[in-house]
Amino acid sequence: MVELAVQGDPRMLPSRLEAETARSFSIDTIEKLKPELDPADELFFLIGADAFAEIRTWKRWRDVARAVEFIVVSRPGHHYDIPPEARVLRMNSLQLPVSSSEIRARVAAGDDCVDAPAEVIRYMREKKLYR
Numbered sequence: 001m002v003e004l005a006v007q008g009d010p011r012m013l014p015s016r017l018e019a020e021t022a023r024s025f026s027i028d029t030i031e032k033l034k035p036e037l038d039p040a041d042e043l044f045f046l047i048g049a050d051a052f053a054e055i056r057t058w059k060r061w062r063d064v065a066r067a068v069e070f071i072v073v074s075r076p077g078h079h080y081d082i083p084p085e086a087r088v089l090r091m092n093s094l095q096l097p098v099s100s101s102e103i104r105a106r107v108a109a110g111d112d113c114v115d116a117p118a119e120v121i122r123y124m125r126e127k128k129l130y131r
Contacts, residue, residue, distance in 0.1 A: 004119040027060040030067045044069045046090075050099050052088075053080035075099060104130045 006012035015020040017032055019022045030043065037043065045068040055061050065085040072080065073091045082088050094097045098115045106114050112121055124130065 001120050001123055004123055005117045025059045026064050026113040037127060043068045044071055047073045048073050048099050049080050
């Protein structure tokens, strides 16, 4: 679905890093990426405020926090605490009113009028995802 969402935008390059993974955890993805990076490279984790608020529930979250700097995108009505282990840049200038979990919940409820590219919505319908 990422490939469908970014097709035609030369600024975006989707990754197939997790394509063969049944269930993906952030720490596993980070550990796959790290060997490919130059030691001087910085790794940033772009995430919505609603998802970041749940960081303490993640698998090996402290290891994730040590490995990356988070860019947390504000979401209306979502507040979060920053654990001392995490480095965070707040992105308050871009407020996205919808989250991926909200899109999945709405599609599961039969609402296909969601804020997603038409190709992605078509794919979700064809594959009967989140139903």
